[in-house]
Amino acid sequence: MTTAAIRTRELSKDYHVGFWRPRPYRALDRLSIEVAPGDVFGFLGPNGAGKTTTLKLLMQLVFPTSGEAEILGRPAGDVGVRRRIGYLPENPYFYDHLTAEELLEYFGRLFGMSAADRRQRIPATLDRLGVGAERRMQLRKFSKGMLQRVGLAQAVLNDPDVLFLDEPMSGLDPLGRRDVRALILELRDQGRTIFFSSHILSDAEALCNQVAIVAKGRLATAGRLSDMKEFEVHGWELVMADVPPGALDAVRARARRVLTIAGDRYAIELPPDGRPEEVLRELTALGATLVSLHPLRETLEDVFVRRVAEMGEGARPSQNP
Amino acid sequence: MNAVRCVAVAVFRESVRDRVYYNLVLFAVLLVGASILIGQLTAGQDVKIIKDLGLSATSIFGLFIAIFLGINLVSKEVDRRSVYPLLAKPIRRSEFIVGKYAGLQLTLLANTVVMTIALYAVLFFLSRDVPERVQAAWDSPALDPALLKAIALIYLHLAVVTAVALFFSTYSSPLLSAIFTMGVYVVGQFNADLKAFDRIVESPVAVAVAKGCYYLLPDFSRFDIKLAVVHGLPVSPGYVAVTAGYAALYVAALLFGAVVIFSRRDFK
Numbered sequence: 327m328t329t330a331a332i333r334t335r336e337l338s339k340d341y342h343v344g345f346w347r348p349r350p351y352r353a354l355d356r357l358s359i360e361v362a363p364g365d366v367f368g369f370l371g372p373n374g375a376g377k378t379t380t381l382k383l384l385m386q387l388v389f390p391t392s393g394e395a396e397i398l399g400r401p402a403g404d405v406g407v408r409r410r411i412g413y414l415p416e417n418p419y420f421y422d423h424l425t426a427e428e429l430l431e432y433f434g435r436l437f438g439m440s441a442a443d444r445r446q447r448i449p450a451t452l453d454r455l456g457v458g459a460e461r462r463m464q465l466r467k468f469s470k471g472m473l474q475r476v477g478l479a480q481a482v483l484n485d486p487d488v489l490f491l492d493e494p495m496s497g498l499d500p501l502g503r504r505d506v507r508a509l510i511l512e513l514r515d516q517g518r519t520i521f522f523s524s525h526i527l528s529d530a531e532a533l534c535n536q537v538a539i540v541a542k543g544r545l546a547t548a549g550r551l552s553d554m555k556e557f558e559v560h561g562w563e564l565v566m567a568d569v570p571p572g573a574l575d576a577v578r579a580r581a582r583r584v585l586t587i588a589g590d591r592y593a594i595e596l597p598p599d600g601r602p603e604e605v606l607r608e609l610t611a612l613g614a615t616l617v618s619l620h621p622l623r624e625t626l627e628d629v630f631v632r633r634v635a636e637m638g639e640g641a642r643p644s645q646n647p
Numbered sequence: 648m649n650a651v652r653c654v655a656v657a658v659f660r661e662s663v664r665d666r667v668y669y670n671l672v673l674f675a676v677l678l679v680g681a682s683i684l685i686g687q688l689t690a691g692q693d694v695k696i697i698k699d700l701g702l703s704a705t706s707i708f709g710l711f712i713a714i715f716l717g718i719n720l721v722s723k724e725v726d727r728r729s730v731y732p733l734l735a736k737p738i739r740r741s742e743f744i745v746g747k748y749a750g751l752q753l754t755l756l757a758n759t760v761v762m763t764i765a766l767y768a769v770l771f772f773l774s775r776d777v778p779e780r781v782q783a784a785w786d787s788p789a790l791d792p793a794l795l796k797a798i799a800l801i802y803l804h805l806a807v808v809t810a811v812a813l814f815f816s817t818y819s820s821p822l823l824s825a826i827f828t829m830g831v832y833v834v835g836q837f838n839a840d841l842k843a844f845d846r847i848v849e850s851p852v853a854v855a856v857a858k859g860c861y862y863l864l865p866d867f868s869r870f871d872i873k874l875a876v877v878h879g880l881p882v883s884p885g886y887v888a889v890t891a892g893y894a895a896l897y898v899a900a901l902l903f904g905a906v907v908i909f910s911r912r913d914f915k
Contacts, residue, residue, distance in 0.1 A: 417728075
């Protein structure tokens with residue numbers, strides 16, 4: 327049996343709010359997730375859902391009220407495990423009197439890298455993240471996007487087996503987002519495990535093979551995108567051009583609906599068992615040409631909005647006040 | 648150990664970048680200016696005054712660094728969240744605290760060493776033209792090695808104040824840490840009086856509280872031997888050693904407390 331790269335069991339965290347009469351507020355409620363080695367795991371949820379709290383628990387920046395968290399089979403917070411992980415916090419902030427190179431030099435020394443290792447890895451990592459000549463500028467002069475790139479550079483400096491990214495696309499322009507996507511895919515191809523929190527669903531859809539959705543501190547749904555019922559094909563959309571008059575008569579009976587896009591161009595929506603290949607063959611035989619054919623699924627966004635709505639409204643009380 | 652060294656070097660570099668050592672220029676100007684101004688006094692008096700001024704300035708400038716850098720050592724990292732990526736690296740929270748402390752001590756050590764050299768240089772220039780028979784009548788020689796005892800105790804005093812500031816910095820804001828540290832500093836100056844409280848107060852409860860405070864709070868008057876050294880009074884090596892041991896115990900206790908608090912702290 328393979329050891330999970332990341333595992334949480336009934337992980338909960340209460341914060342105490344209020345000054346005079348502090349009351350527990352449950353930020354995370356009995357979260358149990360498992361991430362296999364090599365997975366790109368999207369941890370999704372609206373603001374305040376408990377994503378950052380989960381990451382802080384995994385980094386042991388906060389301690390759990392109850393439950394357990396493990397990384398690579400060791401308890402979260404184990405110093406040995408930290409040599410094998412990388413972490414990018416949300417809206418990262420670094421020592422602004424240091425340059426990007428000096429920051430990586432500092433962290434490289436903490437990882438126990440040799441001088442030769444640091445000389446080789448630091449410029450290579452900064453190059454990989456697109457930090458150019460500005461690497462010798464003090465970080466106080468960096469834009470938010472450039473700081474995010476430096477944050478990613480320090481997270482991958484030690485060539486980690488597991489990478490934790492809290493809102494990695496935050497503050498990045500389209501070019502930066504493209505670079506980060508490429509980096510994640512490159513790391514995935516190298517067999518690294520990546521756990522990233524996001525509320526940008528298109529990124530998760532493009533990158534993740536497994537997701538979990540949290541809302542109000544609780545797990546709403548989790549699993550491989552390919553196994554999730556919501557993502558099963560629930561129909562087909564066939565778009566055809568140059569359709570001769572009368573050619574659609576035989577198809578209409580099998581279609582859910584037929585929409586005229588313009589002139590002789592039509593969008594034909596078929597049920598899951600509507601055998602689109604047969605319809606395509608019949609119409610092309612009559613002189614029509616194929617524009618597109620694609621399966622109809624719920625988008626991650628549809629699932630996300632529905633699941634979050636199902637969690638209901640209102641403040642969450644603590645389970646064990 | 649590697650992690651402690653990394654953090655300590657980072658603190659030292661930060662203080663250099665923050666132009667902490669500009670205070671040395673002020674110190675030099677103060678000493679040179681004072682030596683010119685009081686050069687008119689009777690020979691021997693000016694040397695005494697420069698010794699007193701130099702030791703006091705070493706102590707006060709060091710205190711400013713110890714308190715104002717000390718209160719920010721941890722709280723600034725937590726407030727600005729730079730501690731997040733750092734603590735995700737292979738470093739224990741205890742190593743972080745000890746490294747922070749060691750870094751500031753390194754800064755203070757370099758500061759104190761440069762001030763000591765400057766003080767001896769000014770004393771050398773003041774005394775070089777004074778005949779030997781005149782110098783023989785002084786309470787102590789101009790380049791008195793006993794000054795080093797006073798400076799060593801000033802440095803140990805700063806080591807305790809830094810530990811107090813760091814302790815408060817692990818769980819409170821810089822402003823509160825500054826107030827608490829100043830409070831401990833002021834009480835520490837008069838702490839020796841609490842030991843003899845039973846001579847002026849009859850209430851056994853008040854005496855017990857005063858004695859408790861005496862043992863709990865640092866006794867900073869122990870570190871002040873400036874007057875004795877300037878006037879050439881003997882200070883035994885045993886006194887210096889016992890005071891050094893007292894400082895070491897106090898610093899160890901404060902660092903232990905800081906580590907315990909910081910190791911349990913949630914960074915929300």
